[in-house]
Amino acid sequence: MRKFLFLCMALGAMMFVGCQKSKVCQIHGTVVGEQYEGKRIFLVPFSGPATAETVDSIEIKDGKFEFTPDSMQMYKILLDYHYRFGTQPLIVVAEPGEIKVTIDTISSAVGTPQNDSLQVWKELTEKHQREYGALMRLVNAKVKQNDTIEAAKVKEQAQRIHVAYKNRTRAMAANMEGTILGSFLKGMFPRTYQRKMPDGTTIEIDADTNEPVK
Structure with missing residues (x-):
C-alpha cells in the first residue's frame, strides 16, 4: 500500500512539474x-x-x-x-x-506555434524583398535607358508581387487572430487608415485604393 501511495505521489509530482514547465x-x-x-x-x-x-x-x-x-x-x-x-x-x-x-x-x-508561423512569414518577406527589389532596380535601369514602356511593364509586375505578399500577410494575420503574432501581422498592412481633411474632419480611407470608404 505504501509503495502504491509513493508511486501515486511521484507521478503526481511529475505531472505538476510537467504542467508548470509547459507554461514557461x-x-x-x-x-x-x-x-x-x-x-x-x-x-x-x-x-x-x-x-x-x-x-x-x-x-x-x-x-x-x-x-x-x-x-x-x-x-x-x-x-x-x-x-x-x-x-x-x-x-x-x-x-x-x-x-x-x-x-x-x-x-x-522555431519550436512553438507562433514562432513556426513567424518563421514562415520571415522567409516569405525575405523572398518578397529579393524579388521586388530586383524588379524595382530593373525599373530604374529601364528609366535611365529612356525605355518607359518596358519600365512600366516591369513596375506592374513588381506591384503584382507586392499585392500578393500583402494579401498573404493579411491572410496569416486572420489565421492567427487573437495572438501576439496575429496583432503584429495585422498592423503590417491595415486595410484602412484615417485622413485628416482641410476642414479638420477625418475620413476613413481604403489603404489599397486610397479612396474614401463608402
Missing part, C-alpha cells in the same frame, strides 16, 4: 561563429522602453545561450552592437514552450 517560455539559442564566443547577446522588448528592467542579456558560452522571458510578448534577439555586423537580428514571440533559435547571417526561430 524557454529560448535555447546557438550563435554561428567562434568570433562571438564570450560576447553578450540581448533579449530586448520589440516595443516599449528598453531599460535595465526590461532588457535581459547573457554571455555566449560554447556558442550557446538561453533566455527564460517572464512576459509573453514579442522580443528582438541581437548581439552587442560592437559585434553585431554579419549577424541578422531576430524577432521572436515569447509563448509557452521551447524555442530553438539560430543567430547567423540568416537567423531563425
